[in-house]
Each structure stands twice: as C-alpha cells, then as structure tokens.
Amino acid sequence: MDTAPAAKTERWQRFRDNRNKALADRHGWLTLTSFQWLEDSPSAVELAPGLWSTDGTTAALAALPADGLSLVGTGEPVAGTITAVLADEESLIWVQFGGPGGDQVVVELAMRAGKYAIRTRDTASPVLTGFGGVPTYPYNPDWEVTGRFEPYPEPVDVPIATANPLVDGVHRSVGEVVFRVPGSGHEFRLQAEEERLEALTVTFHDETNGDTTDDWRKLAVPRPRPDKSVVLDFNRAINYPSAFTPYGTCPMPVRNNTLDVRVEAGEKLPAG
Secondary structure (H helix, E strand, O other): OOOOHHHHHHHHHHHHHHHHHHHOOOOOHHHEEEEEEOOOOOEEEOOEEEEEEEOOOOEEEEEOHHHOOEEOOOOOEOOEEEEEOOOOOOEEEEEEEOOOOOOOEEEEEEEEOOEEEEEEEEOOOHHHHOOOOOOEOOOOHHHEEEEEEEEEEEEEEEEEEEOOOOOEEEEEEEEEEEEOOOOOOOOEEEEEEEOHHHOEEEEEEOOOEOOOEOOOEEEEEOOOOOOOEEEEEHHHOEEOHHHOOOOOOOEOOOOOOEOOOOOOOOEOOOOO
16 A cells, blocks of 8 residues: 555545544535426415425515515515525525524525426434434545546436435446456446546445435545546545435436445444
8 A cells, every 4th residue: 555554544534533523614515405397376385484385497585674585695674575596406506694793594496307496404403402423433544445447438418216216317427447356357437427636426226225324325436647547535425415415406326336245344324
C-alpha cells in the first residue's frame, strides 16, 4: 500500500465525521416529516399552513399573515398568493414557519414524475433529535479495490424505480465499472452515473441488504485515471436518504447492479 493503514483509517474516520455532520444539518434529510402531492384546487395540507395548489405548470401558495409563513432566504412574510415554476427533478426550499425564529419548519417544493409535491422539514423531527451517527462496519482495507472504467460511446438513459412507488426515475449510465471484490471469484460490472468533475456514482445491491444494511446503497468513485483505472473504497458506501425517511424519492439500482456477495463495509441500517 502507498499509505500506512493507520493513516487510511484516520482518513476514513474524518470521512465518517463529515458524513454524520452533514446528515445532522438543521433542515437536512433527517428532518423530513411529510411528502404530499399538490391538488389542482387550493387545498389545506398536513403539517403546514396555507392553501396549496398547482395547475400542472405552476405551483401556488395562498396564505394570510396569521399563517406565519415567510420566504426562506429573505424572511419576507407571505401575504396573498405566491407562485413558483420548477423543472422535473428540481426542488426549492420555499417557505418557513414555526418556532421562536419563525423557521423551525421549512417547506420544500419539488417536481417529481412531472407533478408538484411538497415536503416538510422540521428541526424537531425525532429522527434528527435522536440521531447519534450512522452505524457502520469497521474499516477494512480489503474492501478498497482497484478496477477499471469502460465508458459507453454515449450515455444511455435507463428507466428505474425509486423509493416512492409513484415516482419513476432515469439512470443516465455513462459506462461500467469493472472490478473484483473479496469473497468472489468473478468480475462484476456495474453501471455508473457521472457526477461533477467526471467522478462516478455506483448504486448497488448486495447480500447484506435487508439484513445489516438498507435495501441498496451507493458509492462515490473518484475520477478515473488516464489509464481508466478506478479505486472503489466500499468502506465509504453510504445510504440514500430513503434509508432514514419514508419521504424520499431516491433512485434504486439499475437491473443487474447487484453483487452476489456480502459487502460487509460501509454504512449499515440506521439505528431505529
């Protein structure tokens, strides 16, 4: 190894500390308390004041000063009707209310599957207030493996399911990551998506799912080297938000993105 095991363990621990800190963000994924589709006529929703609606293109919120709603970012009170337009898969942290500062709860407007929905994010959510970090397997250097990236001539859009059965998704596969792992005598080929700066993300199933881990996990893979080699450190495999909340619309793996071994590395099922 080019780095001492102790140094790698320390680096992994910093990664874990940063991961837990990000999850505990004040209005992050652990604060979701609802997911609700908007109706075509102004209607009350659960856990948020005002009347909400959509005409299919635009989302609208009608509120009175007594509702205590204000715009996130500016703090401007909402009195009357405000509107917003999003593209599919976009989200907007739109309005806030409640608590001493008027910002205990924020309402996220989202466009999913061509329809508008809202999600409430409450800092008093017991998922957040009881959070003590994500359980993980101990760091194991054997689960850091080298593979290769085989890019497709052009990206391929693959239909997928998501954590919400009413929302379909699309995986833009840019190629396959090919590698071997401990406990298996054959190669695996997993389709990957491209992220910023040409890094990759691999979403996968393995034999620990539903036992010690969630139904699927994901792994960030650094940008392929000039020779197309890649490093997959499964110690850094993480859960999607849907592991922590029933209100996520997280993408499932594409078909065949499955490892027929127990990947006993990375994040486990969240406590509780």
